[in-house]
Amino acid sequence: MTQWQQLLFQNGKIMAVFMVALPAFWLVILIVAPQLMMIDFSLWYEDNVTLERLERDISQKDHHLFDLDDKIANLMDQGLSAADPQLVSLEQEYQLLDQEIKQLMLKTDDPPEVYSPKNYVYLAHNQLHRTIFLKTIWSSLMVTLIAMVICYPVAYYLAQVAPKRQATILFLGLIIPYWINEILRTFAWLMLLSYNGFINLFFTRAGLLEEPIEFLDGNTGVLIGMTYAYILFMVFPTYNLLQTLDRNQIDAASDLGAGWIRIHLRIAIPHAKPGLAVGAITTFMLAAGTYAVPAILGGPHSLWFTQIIYSWFFDGGNWNQGAAYAFVLLFLCIIFVMLMMKIFRVRFNDITRRV
Amino acid sequence: MNYSRLYAPLMKIYLLVFFCYLFLPLLLMAIAAFNTPTIPSVIPWQGFTLQWFTLLFQDRLIWESVLNSLIIGIGVVLLAVPIGLSAALLLTRLQSRSQPFLYAILVSPILTPGVILGISTLIFWSQAGIGGGLFLTVIGQTTFIASFSMLIFMAQLQRLDPELEEAALDLGASHLQTYMKVIFPYLKPTFITAACISFLQSFENYNTTLFVIGADTTLTVKIASMIRLGLTPEVNALSVIFLGVTVMAAVIYTLLQKQEDTDAV
Structure with a gap:
């Protein structure tokens, strides 16, 4: 009995169809096919040179057509009958040309697609875009690292140290900002960081600052905003893992004379590895893929990679180029997942089971 | 200590x-x-x-965007909950070596940047002549929200006592009856959780929505554009x-x- 027959046997016809058809639709139509189509798009471009040549050709033929039309009209004015051989041959020529133009027009509707790695080469050769891509990697790594360092003590305290009542209240304190809209969380920092924002006004009025600081001109604001927006995605997976750590292990280590740092390095952190890996992957992915934070907190000189992708789609009108950039971003995230698996020595399934 | x-x-x-x-x-x-x-x-x-609240309640464009968000949210719930349930059942019941692989693919949308999901959805459906709008937003969001819904159902299904099901079958219930009278009632609170989480995820989404919303707008997209142009x-x-x-x-x-x-x- 194959696995599928077994499924049918154990669940009945209706339920077996339900259990196979819907996931199949999701898997194929929503997940796999769109990704493949995006990769396909990134690998070809519309051959504009040929297209331009076609269009030139058409306009030339159009002129010719007008001339013919004129000629026919003139001859008719001169009183030539429609059956005159000269007029008939002109009329035929006119029809032929008209057909030809229509066929060429059809071709321009469907411009020739040329498969080549051109879209990727473009990114590699565009210095500005390359710099922005590297900046995105670097900043996302920084945000991930900062989030991990800040969140670990909080997660540990909540999972292992806090009394139950206090833990409940603190947990509530984590859920509320976590559930607030990402856009609003970012906006809160716009109010704090802008030139006439809270921080600048507060410190200049208190006499601690001579003049306001331009937080939003470069990348500072984006980094602060991203850390704030995505930090809690690090807390929860770490907390979940640390919660499963047996308190006795810590006590035993402590009784045997292990210091505070050693307990963390040898027991708690190794135990929390899958959680830390999931937190890092999620935070990195959100930071590298964010459009909202740089759009709100970034200055005119601090473009983000996602913003370039967006403009390929909606300002530049070059979806193929945009698809290539998008795939590069996706590839970066895949590399990061693999890197985390290596660093934290966890298997892919350890990660996906903790999402 | x-x-x-x-x-x-x-x-x-x-x-x-x-x-x-x-x-x-x-x-x-x-x-x-x-x-x-x-x-x-x-x-x-x-x-x-309190004038900003008064202005807010009078802002017709905002209420239109709220309506769009609600429509999309309901659409996503109607798609993501059944898909999540069916996939969770499949993954908990399929005895196959390909199960972990299938699981990994079905969870992967959660680990994919939202903009990528939006872009790939936009490209794929444009081939069928369907452009950005409410429908495409429902589709794009369901891609990853169904994964959350699936995980919620899986967690509960793993706690289901298999004897309950066996007892129902032994007592002569058909497979469908077993589902209708034993398994689904057991999952009732999970349906509510999955629906709530799906709706919230949809309502708050920005990165995926941005690429598939077309000329329409949702509340989150509207807030973002208000912040960037004409902040009040x-x-x-x-x-x-x-x-x-x-x-x-x-x-x-x-x-x-x-x-x-x-x-x-």
């Missing part, structure tokens, strides 16, 4: 700073909703007002409402969670 005595005060300070960091920005954002100036600010304080304290008034609803929802969630814990004990 000597280490706890030594580090406890330090830890307290650390937590205090951390929670101030989490809450002060949100608090200032909310307070600015009641300040008079036309630019959202807390200092200087120029007098208490109306946004702050909205944030007060969001905060209020979130605090309430979080308190209810925590109380329910606590109840579940005491029930379990």
Whole structure:
């Protein structure tokens, strides 16, 4: 009995169809096919040179057509009958040309697609875009690292140290900002960081600052905003893992004379590895893929990679180029997942089971 | 425990700073909703007002975007909950070596940047002549929200006692009856959780939506465009409402969670 027959046997016809058809639709139509189509798009471009040549050709033929039309009209004015051989041959020529133009027009509707790695080469050769891509990697790594360092003590305290009542209240304190809209969380920092924002006004009025600081001109604001927006995605997976750590292990280590740092390095952190890996992957992915934070907190000189992708789609009108950039971003995230698996020595399934 | 005595005060300070960091920005954002100036600010304080709330409630465009968000949210729930349930059943019941691989692919949308999901959806459906709009937004969001829904159902299905099902079958129930009378009633609270989470995820989504919404707008997209072009304290008034609803929802969630814990004990 194959696995599928077994499924049918154990669940009945209706339920077996339900259990196979819907996931199949999701898997194929929503997940796999769109990704493949995006990769396909990134690998070809519309051959504009040929297209331009076609269009030139058409306009030339159009002129010719007008001339013919004129000629026919003139001859008719001169009183030539429609059956005159000269007029008939002109009329035929006119029809032929008209057909030809229509066929060429059809071709321009469907411009020739040329498969080549051109879209990727473009990114590699565009210095500005390359710099922005590297900046995105670097900043996302920084945000991930900062989030991990800040969140670990909080997660540990909540999972292992806090009394139950206090833990409940603190947990509530984590859920509320976590559930607030990402856009609003970012906006809160716009109010704090802008030139006439809270921080600048507060410190200049208190006499601690001579003049306001331009937080939003470069990348500072984006980094602060991203850390704030995505930090809690690090807390929860770490907390979940640390919660499963047996308190006795810590006590035993402590009784045997292990210091505070050693307990963390040898027991708690190794135990929390899958959680830390999931937190890092999620935070990195959100930071590298964010459009909202740089759009709100970034200055005119601090473009983000996602913003370039967006403009390929909606300002530049070059979806193929945009698809290539998008795939590069996706590839970066895949590399990061693999890197985390290596660093934290966890298997892919350890990660996906903790999402 | 000597280490706890030594580090406890330090830890307290650390937590205090951390929670101030989490809450002060949100608090200032909310307070600015009641300040008079036309630019959202807390200092200087120029007098208490409720005019931003009045303006907000009169803003027709915002209510249209709320309506769109609701429609999309309901559409996503109607798709993501059945898909999540069916996939969870398949993965818990399929005895196959390909199961872990299938699981990995079905979870992968959660680990994929939202913009990528939006872009790939946009490209794929444009081939069928379907452009950005409410329908495509439902499709794009369902891609990853179904994964969350699946995980919620899987967690509950793994706790299902297989004997319940066997008993029903032994007593002569058909497979469909077993599902209808035993398994689905057992999953009833899970349906509610999955629907709520799916709806919230949809309502708050920005990165995927941005690419598939076309000329329409959702509340989240509307807020973002308000912040970038023509910022008024109306946004702050909205944030007060969001905060209020979130605090309430979080308190209810925590109380329910606590109840579940005491029930379990």
